[in-house]
Amino acid sequence: MDGIREFRIDKNGLSQNEKIILDKLISAARLIAPIYLEQRNSRFPGANFYPHDASIKEITEAAKKNPAILDPFTVVERSKSNGLVAIPYHLKYKKRLEPVANLLLETAKLSKDRTFTRYLRSRAHSLLEGDYQKSEILWLETETFKFGFVIGPIERYLDKLFFKKCAYQAWVGLIDKKRTQAAENLKRLILESRKRIIPETAKVNVSKVGVRVDRTVIFSGLIADFMFTGANLPNDVDLMEKYGSELTIFETSLALKFKEQQLPVFKAVFEKDFQKSYGQKLLYEASLNCILLHELTHSLIRYRDAEYRLGDLFPVIDELYAYILGIKSLGPLLLKGAITQEELEAVLVMHICRNFTWWIDSLSNPDVSHYAKGAAIALNFFLREGAIKEKRGISWPNFAKIFICVDELCSVLEYFLALGKYGETMKFVDKYSHFDVFERFYPSFKKSSCLLK
Amino acid sequence: MNGGQRKFYLTLEGLAKLKKEHGELTNEKRSQAVERLSRAREFGDLMENSEYFAARDDLMFLDDRIAELENILKKTTIIKQPRQNGVIQLGSMVVIEIDGEINEFSIVGTLEVNPAEKKISNESPIGQALLGKSVGNTVEVKTPIVSYSCKILEVK
Numbered sequence: 001m002d003g004i005r006e007f008r009i010d011k012n013g014l015s016q017n018e019k020i021i022l023d024k025l026i027s028a029a030r031l032i033a034p035i036y037l038e039q040r041n042s043r044f045p046g047a048n049f050y051p052h053d054a055s056i057k058e059i060t061e062a063a064k065k066n067p068a069i070l071d072p073f074t075v076v077e078r079s080k081s082n083g084l085v086a087i088p089y090h091l092k093y094k095k096r097l098e099p100v101a102n103l104l105l106e107t108a109k110l111s112k113d114r115t116f117t118r119y120l121r122s123r124a125h126s127l128l129e130g131d132y133q134k135s136e137i138l139w140l141e142t143e144t145f146k147f148g149f150v151i152g153p154i155e156r157y158l159d160k161l162f163f164k165k166c167a168y169q170a171w172v173g174l175i176d177k178k179r180t181q182a183a184e185n186l187k188r189l190i191l192e193s194r195k196r197i198i199p200e201t202a203k204v205n206v207s208k209v210g211v212r213v214d215r216t217v218i219f220s221g222l223i224a225d226f227m228f229t230g231a232n233l234p235n236d237v238d239l240m241e242k243y244g245s246e247l248t249i250f251e252t253s254l255a256l257k258f259k260e261q262q263l264p265v266f267k268a269v270f271e272k273d274f275q276k277s278y279g280q281k282l283l284y285e286a287s288l289n290c291i292l293l294h295e296l297t298h299s300l301i302r303y304r305d306a307e308y309r310l311g312d313l314f315p316v317i318d319e320l321y322a323y324i325l326g327i328k329s330l331g332p333l334l335l336k337g338a339i340t341q342e343e344l345e346a347v348l349v350m351h352i353c354r355n356f357t358w359w360i361d362s363l364s365n366p367d368v369s370h371y372a373k374g375a376a377i378a379l380n381f382f383l384r385e386g387a388i389k390e391k392r393g394i395s396w397p398n399f400a401k402i403f404i405c406v407d408e409l410c411s412v413l414e415y416f417l418a419l420g421k422y423g424e425t426m427k428f429v430d431k432y433s434h435f436d437v438f439e440r441f442y443p444s445f446k447k448s449s450c451l452l453k
Numbered sequence: 454m455n456g457g458q459r460k461f462y463l464t465l466e467g468l469a470k471l472k473k474e475h476g477e478l479t480n481e482k483r484s485q486a487v488e489r490l491s492r493a494r495e496f497g498d499l500m501e502n503s504e505y506f507a508a509r510d511d512l513m514f515l516d517d518r519i520a521e522l523e524n525i526l527k528k529t530t531i532i533k534q535p536r537q538n539g540v541i542q543l544g545s546m547v548v549i550e551i552d553g554e555i556n557e558f559s560i561v562g563t564l565e566v567n568p569a570e571k572k573i574s575n576e577s578p579i580g581q582a583l584l585g586k587s588v589g590n591t592v593e594v595k596t597p598i599v600s601y602s603c604k605i606l607e608v609k
Binding site: 400 | 551554556566569571576577578579580594597598599601
């Protein structure tokens, strides 16, 4: 079904009770997809969150009188007098949400873990009452519980008008304890150093960061379309600051993307002699570390007023900076002997590959265009500095120069997030986000049938 | 570095751990592995006897580890409590600034390295660069990909 991706995983380690719980969670997740499909509409920048004939000016004016117009959890519609009204999600989608909530309450009765039970009950009430804060805090307490489960209106990527409205999604996963421990170790290494804060900025200090690696069973809603390989929640910066954040790495999605996109891109983009230096296992671990670092550094780079100043440019800068800062944070780890040079090189190689995969994704899904723009900025920077050279494939990248570019980009992007104004940020994005570098590789990707369909 | 000439550095705690492991392997686990191998031989037909091969591999692995431990224990130098003279030695806890970030860790021998517990090897790029330096010094730490200036803020 559209809006759902299900994956086969080994459920042998689950008790009978846990299998029943898992089935109920999957059923609840499936019911979210139709709500998402009501919201989704890639023909309009505001999707179906606003009337299609409403201009930015009209919506902004209406929001001055009624702030609910730009609330993350309302749908804006025309009133009988042709004005704009805001309908809360929990009322708009009530009929679809009731069976979801019932399933969560049934699951809560079966669960033997008190924290998970409280979370499920609270989340059921949130879906029906429209207040999500309490259940988000309880979700943070579930930490490394066997099931990873998130459901509700979460991400704003469909709203290209204002980057305000949240779209529905759900995921269910089973924790991979070994990989979670390895991720926890890397997290401690990255977070243990105390970062200097740019003075006079509204930086958010996240109190703690949890991490888990899950084998995903189902994606539903927005996440099924975007096929994220990681998530860092909650998005509310006040909640993050007070209660912390939790990263989830979706191993199943990552493995799929690695096999179907990243590895074919590696083979299409890099010269054959270069390819021989990097085995598949090394590249896979590097890909996993790329996404882990990306999500970790999201917790380090929250500036309270960045969205307001940067508007629709915020997701471009924010996502790119998370990738770049994550890579930069490996430099000191190399000095400490915590990673090898080969491992760092592999991360840089996979970063380049991931940049291409974002462009490929954006060709069929315009909703990920902000990722593609960020990817273009990074590659154009590397090209400008001669860190990568392109002539019938990228030959040996100059890793030292790439790292210098990474350092330079970090400074520029952090400035935009911390203090930058829209105009200057727009100039930078316009200058570096052209897609020429991707389009040069189009013939190579066309030969690989799994990349361009 | 020639493996035969290599020196190892351990704290007293690290040495105690390795001695304990050596004792367990030589006294208890080896005799269990030998017994398992001899039982596996009794299943006959060694070419098709997967339990025999598994038991044989386990015993080989165990003997390799015992030999490794004995080599280490012969060539170990105990890391003494560092002198509190502001100079970085093996065993020192240091606080440095790298690229605007404050890092704190101790420098240990390779056998006790655990970056997650802030124990960095004396043979790592930064370990090598810091040994013998003092508070206030700035050292350049270079690798083929990255290089950083590190300022030494504190030595404990």
